[in-house]
Amino acid sequence: MFDSLSDGLQSAFKSLRGKGKLTEGNMREGLEIVQRSLLEADVSYPVVQEFMGHVTERALGKKVLLSLRPEQELVRIVHDELVSILGPVDPSIHLKKDGATIIMLCGLQGSGKTTTCGKLAQLLIEQKIKPTLVAADLQRPAAIEQLKVIGEQLGVPVYSETDNKNPVQVCKNGVAKAEAEGSRVVILDTAGRLAIDEELMAELARIDKKVGPDQVYLVVDGMTGQDAVNSADAFNKSLELDGVVMTKLDGDARGGALLSVKHVTGVPIKFIGTGEHFDALEPFRPEGMAGRILQMGDIVAAAAEAHRIVDEKEREELEAKMASGDFTLDDFKNMMEKVSKPGLMGRMMGLMPGMGQFKEALESEEAAGGIRQTIGAINAMTAAERRNPKIIDASRRTRIAKGAGVQTPVISQLVKQFEIMKPLMQGMAGGSMMDRAKMMQQLQGAMASGNGSLDGMRVKKGTGKRLSNAERAKLRKQREKLKRQKKRNKR
Ligand SMILES: Nc1nc2c(ncn2[C@@H]2O[C@H](COP(=O)(O)OP(=O)(O)O)[C@@H](O)[C@H]2O)c(=O)[nH]1
């Protein structure tokens, strides 16, 4: 999703990253790439202008130019601006306390209205509310049938009148019947045209006036780019919209429509559709979406997940330890125990940018075994050894291996892994989101490079293989590179 927007923004940030000292000149270059990528992602011109106005003003501010990591500042500014243009958030349906809440869906033909009826019904069913669906699209004979099938699948009543050509009457009758039957929610599935026309707008305005829906949602096809903006504008002028549902964001939508439609209508984006099935409706969260556009993963979701496993105090202690370099094998063990809960690692990784590929490796039985083995090995160490693994010499190694019931190389490997990991952890603890992402990449590199690496937190099962000279040199180089990088980051 949003590939062109993300790619463009990434390249803007990258071009600044290589610049060393930031000047107004090269910041402007970065800003130009941001602007181009917005336009290429089909964000409409007036929106781009306004967006760039805010971003430029802040990006060229003194503080940013003097800052150590200008590209990060730019990411932050763009992120904040995305959030502010996409917000405020309001994914609730606002049900009335008494009587039936009437929700009217409108939008162009094929935008996903009828499908969204089903998705909203499913959402309500999950809240123990059984809605009534009203088939008010009388343009196409198949439309009524389509809604009926959805009603049957979900087990909710569908009101329709085959011979009535007046959608206002059908809606009125449908609402009356639903109310008589005690339905708490009525969803009107209205007609759409291929393009906006006066007749359609007049028809919708009549339904609006005569039936008096409590909520009017515009359903917009996220794949349609500029067209989406024009139609949203027209619907917004004829009807008072309460929210937008943007569909088909599971495909290769360029994402621009989301920004433009929000800007043009000024009403909250309530939900996004991410598939054809009834459960493919997500409450819209600006932060999550901005994160996705900037390829930072859904940090909020990841953080929420992390919160659930480690409590606040523990986490602060861990961070402090990581930052100061006091991180010991005991802490490492502690952390391993926390993350070794089944399924957890995979979910966390899935939420982090670029880490999806490790999901399977980390979820595997082998990985779980590796973690158990590592914990066992640390358990077999003395307190002094856990604090300072450097003292672990050949004889200690043999003793520990015996105690843990593993081969000696497992222990050397573990100590090596830990030494590589420690500076990385330190870097992660102090840094910003971008620092962390970078460190993650390095961790990935270390994991992927085989010997002496983290190797997916998996300890090789005692092949007894020793490092060759070349491998050792490679490892040393890696460590030195990390050290230099760390120094640079500190500066
Ligand atoms: N991939 C994907 N397809 C969708 C989504 N929403 C709707 N569709 C498809 O879009 C087409 C038109 O949907 P429909 O609900 O009939 O549109 P309507 O004319 O506005 O009622 C159908 O083939 C749906 O399956 C979505 O979020 N993702």
Ligand SMILES: [Mg+2]
């Ligand atoms: Mg339809």
